[in-house]
Each structure stands twice: as structure tokens, then as C-alpha cells.
Amino acid sequence: MKKFIFLFLASAFLSSCTKDDNEAESNTSSIDINSGGATTTLNSTSLAFEDPSANLNAVETDLHVRGNLAFEATFITAPATNNPGLGPLFNNTGCAACHVKNGRAPYPTSSSDLGGLLIRVSMNGTDPHGGPLAYPGYGGQLQNRAVFGKAPEADVTLTEALQIKQFLDGTSYELREPIINLSNHYTPLTSGPMLISPRIAPPIIGLGLLEAVSEQTLLALADESDANGDGISGKLNYVWDVQANSMKPGKFGWKAGQPNLTQQAAAAYVNDMGITNPLFTHENSVGQPQDDLTGDDPEINAQTLEEASFYTKSVAVPARRNTTNSIVIVGENIFRAAKCNACHRETIVTSTLSGVPSVSNQIIHPYTDLLLHDMGAGLADNRPEFSANGTEWRTAPLWGIGLTRVVNGHSNFLHDGRARNLMEAIMWHGGEATNSVNYVKALSSSQRESLIKFLESL
Ligand code: HEC
Ligand code: HEC
Numbered sequence: 001m002k003k004f005i006f007l008f009l010a011s012a013f014l015s016s017c018t019k020d021d022n023e024a025e026s027n028t029s030s031i032d033i034n035s036g037g038a039t040t041t042l043n044s045t046s047l048a049f050e051d052p053s054a055n056l057n058a059v060e061t062d063l064h065v066r067g068n069l070a071f072e073a074t075f076i077t078a079p080a081t082n083n084p085g086l087g088p089l090f091n092n093t094g095c096a097a098c099h100v101k102n103g104r105a106p107y108p109t110s111s112s113d114l115g116g117l118l119i120r121v122s123m124n125g126t127d128p129h130g131g132p133l134a135y136p137g138y139g140g141q142l143q144n145r146a147v148f149g150k151a152p153e154a155d156v157t158l159t160e161a162l163q164i165k166q167f168l169d170g171t172s173y174e175l176r177e178p179i180i181n182l183s184n185h186y187t188p189l190t191s192g193p194m195l196i197s198p199r200i201a202p203p204i205i206g207l208g209l210l211e212a213v214s215e216q217t218l219l220a221l222a223d224e225s226d227a228n229g230d231g232i233s234g235k236l237n238y239v240w241d242v243q244a245n246s247m248k249p250g251k252f253g254w255k256a257g258q259p260n261l262t263q264q265a266a267a268a269y270v271n272d273m274g275i276t277n278p279l280f281t282h283e284n285s286v287g288q289p290q291d292d293l294t295g296d297d298p299e300i301n302a303q304t305l306e307e308a309s310f311y312t313k314s315v316a317v318p319a320r321r322n323t324t325n326s327i328v329i330v331g332e333n334i335f336r337a338a339k340c341n342a343c344h345r346e347t348i349v350t351s352t353l354s355g356v357p358s359v360s361n362q363i364i365h366p367y368t369d370l371l372l373h374d375m376g377a378g379l380a381d382n383r384p385e386f387s388a389n390g391t392e393w394r395t396a397p398l399w400g401i402g403l404t405r406v407v408n409g410h411s412n413f414l415h416d417g418r419a420r421n422l423m424e425a426i427m428w429h430g431g432e433a434t435n436s437v438n439y440v441k442a443l444s445s446s447q448r449e450s451l452i453k454f455l456e457s458l
């Protein structure tokens with residue numbers, strides 16, 4: 001039996017070598033299903049985003065397990081014995097309440113429960129580090145919830161406008177545009193127009209691998225002035241790193257506004273939940289009327305912060321599925337022909353990340369370049385974040401995207417969850433992706449279906 005399998009594999013190998021002139025066949029033979037390198041899990045169930053990286057050592061495993069508890073903790077109002085300190089202002093009560101099953105939050109179904117949607121705010125201008133300028137009385141993020149006795153900063157009302165469009169073959173599709181209205185402000189907006197940017201909680205798979213990608217690697221992918229004339233001009237964001245006390249490449253968040261996963265977690269603790277921590281020792285209401293100046297002591301210690309951020313460095317990426325299906329292979333070729341991979345880069349090699357050997361020196365298939373691209377007026381939030389201007393977004397990683405429905409029970413995509421399926425997400429692309437979108441517009445319905453089947457195999 002073993003001998004039979006060996007012979008079978010050997011002949012498959014030989015035949016694939018002789019068919020190199022056939023594009024589909026040579027792609028098949030080179031497909032690497034391990035999107036996250038050695039971290040990859042074969043789990044494709046509703047728990048597919050909750051596996052630890054497959055290659056954690058004993059020390060990493062211990063940190064991951066403790067980090068899982070921190071990530072799943074629900075904070076409540078002080079005084080309490082377990083996880084006190086919530087608020088006074090907050091958006092939600094725990095990391096996992098927004099990053100549901102380590103996946104992405106759905107587009108809210110009602111304005112009274114935004115779930116994993118939060119709204120960044122600022123005013124015209126920049127802070128001393130070139131970042132968003134806090135809006136007086138509101139800071140950099142709108143907290144639409146508050147503990148008993150405190151006022152939420154404002155109420156958020158979400159409505160949608162539908163646009164009906166057509167592919168070149170006459171088939172129509174719809175795009176749903178969210179329209180955000182703020183009301184019931186706890187204090188008047190006295191500093192001019194407030195810039196707002198809605199953001200949905202993204203999946204947290206494979207992020208340690210992305211942190212392990214070196215600045216040099218990303219700069220080699222960048223082409224800020226489009227020197228090669230292909231219409232794609234990716235640029236690396238540079239953002240303020242609180243611990244390094246200097247500017248560093250931005251990698252995390254929809255506009256790559258955070259330099260590393262420790263700062264990302266610390267900012268989430270203080271801004272999303274009102275949990276002060278060693279990096280951000282003041283409540284998010286600091287300087288505002290609601291701030292009673294109690295509870296400014298770090299409400300979690302350095303160890304909890306480290307565990308929570310380690311957790312986001314050590315979640316496995318699920319393996320690809322159905323890669324030898326002929327429709328998927330056709331779709332993969334369309335993805336390449338449409339030049340989706342000019343931004344959604346198929347392969348990157350990680351460097352090293354201190355304390356996280358599992359993500360170091362891995363060949364990965366994240367389908368992102370981590371760079372900022374102009375995505376056109378349709379997706380623009382018109383709110384700059386360091387080097388990212390009002391139309392620029394970080395290329396979203398596509399690994400694991402095909403499991404969104406299985407894990408999260410919905411198929412809402414893009415930075416605010418506006419897209420109701422993968423095709424809508426594609427058709428929202430503009431700016432530097434205009435040629436790609438025009439390519440897709442001209443496809444036949446079966447070619448469009450193949451492209452989607454390919455994305456579903458990621
Ligand atoms: C209120 C909902 C909410 C809560 C609570 C929350 N997050 Fe997030 N998270 C988000 C949103 C929204 C983003 C995107 C932010 C942006 O674009 O600036 C995000 C981004 C992230 C990212 C970056 C993902 C990427 O692809 O770049 C990480 C990591 C993360 N969160 C970890 C955490 C951790 C750890 C906690 C708990 C300490 C937490 N989050 C709590 C909503 C939330
Ligand atoms: C110019 C760079 C660029 C090109 C080319 C491009 N994309 Fe994107 N893609 C992005 C960026 C940036 C985002 C995030 C935009 C946002 O959320 O507003 C994104 C988001 C997506 C998403 C949603 C991901 C998520 O997590 O919500 C999908 C799906 C996607 N792209 C598929 C494609 C496909 C398929 C093509 C080719 C037809 C393509 N993209 C071409 C830059 C690009």
C-alpha cells in the first residue's frame with residue numbers, strides 16, 4: 001500500500017513537471033496550502049480561528065493559554081473581584097466581544113448595539129507625532145457606552161444608502177453604503193467639524209507573522225511614486241511607537257495606525273474598554289467632564305498586557321481548502337490576471353520576532369503587502385491617520401477569509417463591514433484598484449463565480 005502511494009505521488013510529480021507549459025497545472029503543483037507557514041492549522045470548523053499556532057514551544061504554549069483567558073475576559077464596573085475597571089467610557093466589555101471567535105464582527109443590525117463597530121474621531125490637523133488630532137472633549141475615539149451615572153459621548157445612528165450597478169454583461173449588483181449620524185452629544189462640538197471613521201473588528205489570525213515581517217521587506221514591496229507605472233503606489237505607514245518613543249512602520253488596524261501588537265492591545269484596553277494599563281495610564285476620558293480622576297492606576301498589569309498581546313501573536317492561520325478544484329484554479333488565475341496580487345501579495349517571508357520563535361522565518365501567504373493604497377472616493381473616510389490620507393487603507397489580509405461564514409455566520413467585509421459578500425467587497429474597490437475592478441466588471445458570470453470560489457479557498 002505504501003509503495004503504491006509512493007508510486008502514485010512520483011508519477012503525479014513527474015507528470016506535473018512535464019506540463020509546465022500549462023499554467024493551471026504548474027500552479028497546482030506549486031500550491032502551498034500552509035498559508036501561515038508552520039503555524040498553520042488544518043481546522044476548518046467554526047473554531048478554525050481559535051487554534052494556537054501548530055508550532056508553539058512550551059513557553060509559547062503557556063503564554064498563549066493565559067493570553068486566551070485575558071482575551072476572553074469580560075470587564076465589569078469597579079469595584080469587583082474579577083476584571084473590574086470597565087469604563088467610565090467604553091465601546092464593549094472584552095476583546096472577544098468584538099473579535100467574535102477571533103474572527104470579524106458583523107455589520108451592526110441595530111444602532112443601539114454597535115457590537116464590534118467603533119468610530120474613530122479627530123479634528124483637522126495633526127498631533128505632535130503627525131497622528132490624528134484629538135477632538136476636544138472626545139479624544140480619538142467615540143465611546144457610545146458609559147458606566148452607570150456617566151454619559152456616553154454620543155448616540156450613533158446607522159442608516160444605509162443602496163446603489164444599483166451593473167457588470168458589463170448586464171447583471172446587476174448592489175452596494176450598501178453606511179451613513180453615520182451622531183446625536184445627543186454629551187457636550188457641544190466647539191472645535192469645528194469632527195472627522196469620523198467607522199471601523200469593524202477584524203479577525204486576529206496570523207498577526208504575529210505579520211509583526212515578524214521586517215521593515216526592509218515591506219519597503220521592497222512599496223512603490224510610493226509608482227516608479228514602475230502600473231498604477232499601484234503602495235506606501236508604508238509610519239506611526240508613533242509609545243514604548244520605542246519614535247516613529248515605526250505601522251502594521252495593524254485598517255489604516256495600519258499601530259506599530260505592534262502590544263501597543264494595539266494596550267490601546268484597545270484603554271480606548272475600547274476603559275481599562276488603564278502600563279502603556280496608557282489615563283482613562284480615555286482624561287481631561288473630559290466625565291473624568292472623576294479615580295481609577296487612573298493601571299487596571300491591568302504588565303503581565304496581563306503581555307499575555308493578551310502574545311495571544312494575538314500566536315493564533316494559527318487555517319490551511320487553504322479545495323486548492324485542486326478546477327474552478328478554484330481558474331479563479332486563482334483570474335485573481336492574478338486582474339492583478340489583485342499587486343496589493344494582496346501571495347507570498348512573504350517573515351524575519352524574526354523576539355520571544356516568538358513560532359512566527360520567525362516563515363514562508364507565508366497572507367494576501368497583503370501591509371501597505372497603504374488609495375482606494376478611491378467610495379471607501380474614503382476622509383480622516384488621515386499618520387501617513388495614511390483620507391482615501392488610503394492598508395491592504396486587508398485575505399488568508400482565512402473563506403471561513404468567515406463558517407466561523408462568524410456572516411459575510412460582511414471591508415473596514416466598516418459594509419460589503420454583504422465578497423463580490424460587493426471587490427466592487428467597492430477604486431483608486432489604485434480601478435484596473436482590477438474594471439477587469440472583474442468585464443468577466444462572465446462563471447468567471448466571477450470562479451474568482452469567488454478561489455477567495456473561498458483562502
Ligand atoms: C469595541 C470593539 C473592540 C474591542 C473591545 C477590541 N477590539 Fe481589537 N479591534 C477592533 C477594531 C474596530 C479594530 C480595527 C481598528 C482600526 O482600524 O484602527 C481592531 C483591531 C485589532 C487588532 C489589529 C488587527 C489587524 O488586522 O491589524 C488587534 C491585534 C486587536 N484589535 C486586538 C484586540 C485586543 C487584544 C483586545 C482586548 C484587549 C481588543 N482588540 C478589543 C475592535 C475591538
Ligand atoms: C490597490 C490595492 C488593491 C488591489 C489591486 C486589490 N485590493 Fe482588495 N483590498 C485592498 C484594500 C486596501 C482593502 C481594504 C479596503 C477597506 O476595507 O476599505 C481591500 C479589501 C479587500 C477585501 C475585503 C477584505 C476584508 O477583510 O474585509 C477583499 C475580499 C478583496 N480586497 C479582494 C480583492 C480582489 C479579488 C482584488 C482583485 C480583483 C483586489 N482585492 C484588488 C487593496 C487592494
Ligand SMILES: [Ca+2]
Pocket residue numbers: 085086087088273274275276283295299
Ligand atoms: Ca477604567
Ligand SMILES: [Ca+2]
Pocket residue numbers: 089137138139140141142143153284
Ligand atoms: Ca472618546
Ligand SMILES: [Ca+2]
Pocket residue numbers: 223226227228229230231232233234
Ligand atoms: Ca507601482
Ligand SMILES: [Ca+2]
Pocket residue numbers: 224232233234235372373374432
Ligand atoms: Ca498610493
